[in-house]
Amino acid sequence: MQENQITETKSFLQSNTAKMIMVGFLTLVLLIPLFFVQDLIRERSQRKSEMVDEVTDLWGKDILFYGPMLRVPYTSYENFSVTDTKTKVTTIEKKATTSYAYFFPNELTNTSNVKKNESLKRGIFNHVVFTANMNFKGNFANPDFSKLGITEENMQWDKATILVKTTNLKSIKSELKIQLNNEKLIFEPQNSNKSDYCILASNPFNYKQLARGGKVDFNFSIIYNGSNSIKFIPIGKITKVSIDSDWDSPSFEGSFAASHNTKDVSHKGFHADWKILDINRTFSQQYIGAAPFLDDYQFGVKFIKTVDEYQQNERASKYGFLVIGLTFLIFFLIQSISKINIHIFQYSMIGLALIMFYTLLISITEHSSFSLAYAIAGSSVVGLITLYSVSILKNRKFPMFIGVALSVLYTFIYVIIQLEDYALLVGSIGLFAILAAVMYFSRKIDWNK
Known part of the structure; x- marks a missing residue:
């Protein structure tokens, strides 16, 4: 058993x-x-x-461009009551303050050429970044202050400036000058209350003297060191953007799609065009007080590796x-x-x-x-x-x-x-x-x- x-x-x-x-x-x-x-x-x-964060912090991060916009100061008056302590009589006085009106371009055209740079290396890690050569041109139509309820005599035309909002100032690798009709202006950085944007402002100019035929043409170029993405805010009444690059794996992102008729992606790179009209978005061409926050309308291209190692x-x-x-x-x-x-x-x-x-x-x-x-x-x-x-x-x-x-x-x-x-x-x-x-x-x- x-x-x-x-x-x-x-x-x-x-x-x-x-x-x-x-x-x-x-x-x-x-x-x-x-x-x-x-x-x-x-x-x-x-x-x-961690290496990518270090490299992009030194070289340049995502590029987001918001501008150019025309800023014109004007004098506004605020009524306030003053009571005499002895007579107890109250009088109404006016106090003058300086406020700002912002006007977006009538036409805004950008042409960008983006070249990848593979030279950055930390130890055994190699991160691909890029250099973007960007040109902007267009024009500002004659500002209509009547829509904003501002009278002509209160305008400070001789203190007009051009503003540009962008990210990561230290990645700009060229002197930034703007051509306004026959005058050249230089941009200087300004303090910004928003940490995600840096503001560049031109030196003041007299808009009335510079305007020709009721409009001001502008033209300027800028060279960026960047990584990951390039995006724009379509503030022109007609906004046109054209990007050429030797990057073979782009991802087109944002609120507006690139034109299917001209978009081309191959192993040699890509070409993409955008055309956005004012009727395609819901914000106005002029504002008072402060330029609006328009990040919800950004569009552009993200440079990606489809699958890294x-x-x-x-x-x-x-x-x-x-x-x-x-x-x-x-x-x-x-x-x-x-x-x-x-x-x-x-x-x-x-x-x-x-x-x-x-x-x-x-x-x-x-x-x-x-x-x-x-x-x-x-x-x-x-x-x-x-x-x-x-x-x-x-x-x-x-x-x-x-x-x-x-x-x-x-x-x-x-x-x-x-x-x-x-x-x-x-x-x-x-x-x-x-x-x-x-x-x-x-x-x-x-x-x-």
């Missing part, structure tokens, strides 16, 4: 069911080092983000469980078909070799391209497991099959990582094909043994 129990116990431990349970448990255990690898990838990605590494690591599971399944099917016994320790060595793929991948990627790192890491791991399986399986037929199967699997995952729009479709079809192959090769295995 005791001998029968020992025989039954040995039979169960050597059965396919027991082996499958042990392999499945080992697969779950190997998720622990895989999670550590994913944490390593996130840590390296965080270090790069750390995103690719993170996506690759998410398929780690699939790679480990399918590799163990291949060995388990070979073991079941060939009746060759594979020890759980040998499964462990194979699993650790698969984990090493991701540490090799992230370390090599930081010193080369992701594609080259993937090829080196994949070839190394496939070669190692193939050679190891020769000693396990005692022949060359099955190890060659394993080498080919792993090569196909890693190639399949690489293709999914590179795809964007069709990643889910290709992945689903590939997993269906893998499932069909497993069902086919396992159809004759007697699972009752």
Whole structure:
């Protein structure tokens, strides 16, 4: 009776069911080092983000341009009551104060040429930034103060200025001068109550003397060092923006879409045009008191990397469980078909070799391209497991099959990582094909043994 129990116990431990349970448990255990690898990838990605913040702070951040606008001061009067303490007689007096009226351009045209700069590097990290050469031209129509309820005699025409609001003054790399008809004015920075904007103001000029035919033409250029994005506020009654760049992965953002007729994106760069009319937005062309906050109307382009090396590494690591599971399944099917016994320790060595793929991948990627790192890491791991399986399986037929199967699997995952729009479709079809192959090769295995 005791001998029968020992025989039954040995039979169960050597059965396919027991082996499958042990392999499945080992697969779950190997998720622990895989999670550590994913944490390593996130840590390296965080270090790069810190480097990007440092570089962009020194070189230049996002560019947001709001202007130019005409500011004309005027005299306003405020009534207040004065009571004589002795006679108790109250009189009404007027106090003169200076207020400001703001007028937006009648026409505003911008032409920008953006060149990427890949020379900035911190340690092993390299962040791509750009230099933007921007030209603005247009005109201001004769201001109509009657709409604002201001009389002509209260206007201080000789103290008119041109204002520009922008971000990150230290990224401007050219002297900023504006041509107003036949006069040149120089911009100087002013204090701003809003931390997200910096204000540049021209030296005062006499608008009445400068105006020609009821309008003032303007023209100026500016060179920016920047990163991430360039955006504008469409304050012109007619606003036109044209951007050319050698950046091949733009993202057009904001409240207004680029023209589909002229937009062109290729591996050499992109061209985009915008034309926005005053009827396309809900704010006026003139204001009193203070220039309005119009960030909700911004538009432009964001310069992005579709998938950077750390995103690719993170996506690759998410398929780690699939790679480990399918590799163990291949060995388990070979073991079941060939009746060759594979020890759980040998499964462990194979699993650790698969984990090493991701540490090799992230370390090599930081010193080369992701594609080259993937090829080196994949070839190394496939070669190692193939050679190891020769000693396990005692022949060359099955190890060659394993080498080919792993090569196909890693190639399949690489293709999914590179795809964007069709990643889910290709992945689903590939997993269906893998499932069909497993069902086919396992159809004759007697699972009752």
